[in-house]
Amino acid sequence: MISLSVVIPARNEAANMARVLEDLNATIATLRGHTVEVIVVDDGSTDDTVRIAESLGARVIRNTSRAHGKGIALRLGFDAAGGDVLAMMDADYSHRAEELPRFLEAIQDQSVGLVIGSRVIGGSEEYTHIRALGNVFLSATLGLCTGRYLSDALNGFKVFRRSIYQEFPFNAANFEIEIEIIANTLRSGYRIIEVLSHERARAGGEAKSRVVRHGTRFLARILFEGAKGVKPAPGRQRTPDEAVIGARAPRAPAATTGAP
Numbered sequence: 596m597i598s599l600s601v602v603i604p605a606r607n608e609a610a611n612m613a614r615v616l617e618d619l620n621a622t623i624a625t626l627r628g629h630t631v632e633v634i635v636v637d638d639g640s641t642d643d644t645v646r647i648a649e650s651l652g653a654r655v656i657r658n659t660s661r662a663h664g665k666g667i668a669l670r671l672g673f674d675a676a677g678g679d680v681l682a683m684m685d686a687d688y689s690h691r692a693e694e695l696p697r698f699l700e701a702i703q704d705q706s707v708g709l710v711i712g713s714r715v716i717g718g719s720e721e722y723t724h725i726r727a728l729g730n731v732f733l734s735a736t737l738g739l740c741t742g743r744y745l746s747d748a749l750n751g752f753k754v755f756r757r758s759i760y761q762e763f764p765f766n767a768a769n770f771e772i773e774i775e776i777i778a779n780t781l782r783s784g785y786r787i788i789e790v791l792s793h794e795r796a797r798a799g800g801e802a803k804s805r806v807v808r809h810g811t812r813f814l815a816r817i818l819f820e821g822a823k824g825v826k827p828a829p830g831r832q833r834t835p836d837e838a839v840i841g842a843r844a845p846r847a848p849a850a851t852t853g854a855p
C-alpha cells in the first residue's frame with residue numbers, strides 16, 4: 596500500500612477550488628493500492644477558498660505567519676503530510692487530476708525520486724510566447740548548471756518521495772521551490788522522470804506569478820543550486836528498476852542439465 600499526500604497551495608482560489616477538488620476526489624476514487632490525503636494550504640485567502648476546500652473533504656492548513664508565498668505554503672503542507680509520496684498541484688484548475696495515475700506509475704520505479712509533468716510534450720493553454728521562451732531558457736540553464744536537462748523544470752505538477760524532503764533542507768519562499776525540489780532530488784541520487792502533462796488555462800481568479808519578478812528568482816535559484824553542487828554522495832546513484840519499466844516477469848533461471 597502506498598501512502599500519498601496531495602498538497603495544494605491556494606491563495607484566493609474560490610473560483611477554482613470546487614472543480615479542482617471534485618476532479619481530484621474522482622481520480623482518487625479510481626486509485627488502487629493507495630491511501631490518500633488531500634491537504635490545501637491557505638495563505639490568508641480573503642474569499643471562500645477555505646470553506647469550499649473543507650466542504651469537499653480536504654484538510655486545510657493555514658499559514659498564519661506574516662511571510663507568505665507558494666514555497667512557504669508547500670513546505671507547510673509537506674511538513675504536515677503523512678504520505679511517503681508527495682504530490683503537488685495548483686489550485687487554479689490548470690493541472691489535470693486525471694493525469695495523477697501516470698505520475699504514480701512512474702514513481703513506482705524504486706530508482707525514481709521525482710516525476711515532473713512536461714507541458715512541452717503535453718501542451719499548455721496558458722503559455723504566452725514570453726512564458727514559453729522563459730521556460731525553455733530557464734530549463735536549459737538548469738541543465739547547464741546541473742547536468743540534468745529537463746524539458747519543463749518549472750511545472751508545478753510534481754510527484755516525489757517524502758524522504759527527499761526529509762533528507763535535505765528546503766527554504767524557498769516562492770515559486771523557486773520548483774528548482775529546489777529538482778536540485779535536492781539530484782543530490783539524493785534518485786532519478787527524475789518527465790511524463791506528458793497538459794496544462795489548462797487557469798479557470799478563474801487571478802494569477803499570482805509575474806514573468807519578470809519570478810523569472811528572475813528562478814534564475815537566481817538555478818545559479819545558486821548549481822554553484823552549491825548537485826552531485827549525489829558516492830554510491831547513492833540509483834539505476835532504473837527494469838522490472839517496473841519493462842513490466843516483465845523476472846526471467847526463470849536457466850534449466851540445469853545433468854552430465855551427459
Ligand SMILES: Nc1nc2c(ncn2[C@@H]2O[C@H](COP(=O)(O)OP(=O)(O)O)[C@@H](O)[C@H]2O)c(=O)[nH]1
Nearest residue numbers: 604605606638663664665668685686802803804
Ligand atoms: N498558499 C499560497 N498559494 C499560492 C501563493 N502564490 C501562489 N499560490 C498558488 O500557487 C499556484 C500557482 O499560482 P499561479 O498564480 O496560478 O501561478 P502560475 O500558474 O505559475 O502562473 C496556485 O494554486 C496559487 O493559488 C501564496 O502566496 N500562497
Ligand SMILES: [Mg+2]
Nearest residue numbers: 685687689797
Ligand atoms: Mg496557474
